[in-house]
Amino acid sequence: MAKTVTSLDAFKEDQSVRTVDTSRKLKVAIIGTGWIAGAHMAEYKKMPDVEIVAAADLIPGKAAGFMKAWELPEARCYLSCHELLEAEHDLDAVSVCTYNTQHAPCAIDALEHGVNVLLEKPFTVTLEEAAAVMRAEKKSGKILSIGFQPRFNPNMQMVKKIVQSGELGDIYYIQTGGGRRRGIPTPFGTTFIQKDTAGIGAMGDIGCYSLDMVLNAIGYPKPLTVTGFTSNHFGKSKEYWAAENKPESYVDLFGVDDFAGGFIRLEGGIMLDFRIAWAMNLDTSGDTIIMGTKASLRIPSTECWNGSIGGPMTIYHDVAGTSVGVSTTVPMLPNTREGEFYHKIRSFLDAIKTGGAAPVPSSQIIYNQAIIDGIVRSGVEGREIKVEIPEI
Numbered sequence: 001m002a003k004t005v006t007s008l009d010a011f012k013e014d015q016s017v018r019t020v021d022t023s024r025k026l027k028v029a030i031i032g033t034g035w036i037a038g039a040h041m042a043e044y045k046k047m048p049d050v051e052i053v054a055a056a057d058l059i060p061g062k063a064a065g066f067m068k069a070w071e072l073p074e075a076r077c078y079l080s081c082h083e084l085l086e087a088e089h090d091l092d093a094v095s096v097c098t099y100n101t102q103h104a105p106c107a108i109d110a111l112e113h114g115v116n117v118l119l120e121k122p123f124t125v126t127l128e129e130a131a132a133v134m135r136a137e138k139k140s141g142k143i144l145s146i147g148f149q150p151r152f153n154p155n156m157q158m159v160k161k162i163v164q165s166g167e168l169g170d171i172y173y174i175q176t177g178g179g180r181r182r183g184i185p186t187p188f189g190t191t192f193i194q195k196d197t198a199g200i201g202a203m204g205d206i207g208c209y210s211l212d213m214v215l216n217a218i219g220y221p222k223p224l225t226v227t228g229f230t231s232n233h234f235g236k237s238k239e240y241w242a243a244e245n246k247p248e249s250y251v252d253l254f255g256v257d258d259f260a261g262g263f264i265r266l267e268g269g270i271m272l273d274f275r276i277a278w279a280m281n282l283d284t285s286g287d288t289i290i291m292g293t294k295a296s297l298r299i300p301s302t303e304c305w306n307g308s309i310g311g312p313m314t315i316y317h318d319v320a321g322t323s324v325g326v327s328t329t330v331p332m333l334p335n336t337r338e339g340e341f342y343h344k345i346r347s348f349l350d351a352i353k354t355g356g357a358a359p360v361p362s363s364q365i366i367y368n369q370a371i372i373d374g375i376v377r378s379g380v381e382g383r384e385i386k387v388e389i390p391e392i
């Protein structure tokens with residue numbers, strides 16, 4: 001029987017100042033050399049204290065082609081994550097850039113080989129998988145950070161600052177999510193829409209970002225219950241794929257959600273109303289709103305994944321005892337010079353070098369995964385699901 005985790009270290013922010021030894025080179029390998037691997041590589045290449053020594057991909061020749069394109073022909077290439085980990089004995093870190101269903105096996109394998117892991121989002125496909133990764137993390141004592149780059153965007157950080165300042169009072173209701181009118185991702189193939197590779201669809205691709213934005217802002221309270229459902233009306237429509245100039249066979253290949261919604265009861269008396277769409281007959285499914293006892297925050301509809309917000313945020317609040325027409329506009333902040341992808345990777349490497357905490361810890365993101373898992377199960381079972389976090 002699953003037992004509830006009562007203390008998750010994640011909720012302590014690492015405030016200590018640590019010095020990074022930039023002269024020490026870190027040996028890094030890339031697992032899975034698809035689109036996002038390129039985004040990792042672009043940042044690693046900017047860092048003089050990183051040596052990319054190896055890569056693996058299941059598709060013969062893909063890792064070698066990737067390394068050649070990045071002008072690292074001397075890097076060693078392998079045909080699987082496991083093969084690479086068995087052969088490379090002095091790795092400091094891996095970027096796990098595989099499709100979703102291979103997140104858990106590759107992350108566990110790397111941690112069991114004593115290697116620090118930067119794991120792309122979503123954490124995993126199921127809650128059980130996330131717990132299994134965390135058990136390997138705990139046993140290894142290595143760093144596992146999940147690839148949520150919006151955390152490093154100043155606007156996203158402002159959302160958290162506003163909530164944490166107490167300006168809004170006690171939070172009791174949140175609406176978040178979003179999506180696209182048309183936008184099921186198939187630019188480089190079908191790994192995002194097939195059940196065996198993606199496992200989950202819009203929820204794992206973009207929904208997890210919306211959840212992270214608001215859950216991180218309010219301190220990642222534990223989800224208690226989930227009522228949710230998923231649908232696939234667009235992915236299973238011949239007309240949809242015809243309009244996208246894609247093969248009709250995509251209808252049969254499509255095995256995940258293109259829309260998902262849920263009501264989540266969070267610890268602390270907070271209700272979370274969430275929806276996400278890869279495709280819908282609507283321009284936006286709405287702004288993110290965070291309602292509090294002293295004030296509320298509106299974040300204009302956002303894709304979230306790149307840290308962007310759809311416009312200046314607004315705080316609605318009382319002044320001198322009156323609420324008539326009172327609101328404050330929070331101007332949009334410029335991004336950092338390096339951008340959020342750089343900081344997602346740099347913060348992970350700095351944590352390795354300094355022995356610091358994982359910048360985006362699994363013990364927070366397991367709650368994100370628990371919500372996604374709950375929505376899937378609630379949809380299948382047609383009822384509210386009680387969230388049980390497995391023992392780590």
Ligand SMILES: NC(=O)c1ccc[n+]([C@@H]2O[C@H](COP(=O)([O-])OP(=O)(O)OC[C@H]3O[C@@H](n4cnc5c(N)ncnc54)[C@H](O)[C@@H]3O)[C@@H](O)[C@H]2O)c1
Nearest residue numbers: 032034035036056057058080081098099100102120121191
């Ligand atoms: N952070 C972001 O902004 C962002 C953006 C896009 C994708 N992603 C995430 O990155 C992941 C990959 O996305 P993508 O677009 O690069 O997908 P992709 O399908 O293009 O690439 C994944 C690659 O991993 C390889 N692979 C799978 N299992 C493997 C294994 N066990 N060993 C070695 N190689 C393996 C596949 O052969 C494939 O080439 C997804 O989980 C996605 O959610 C994140």
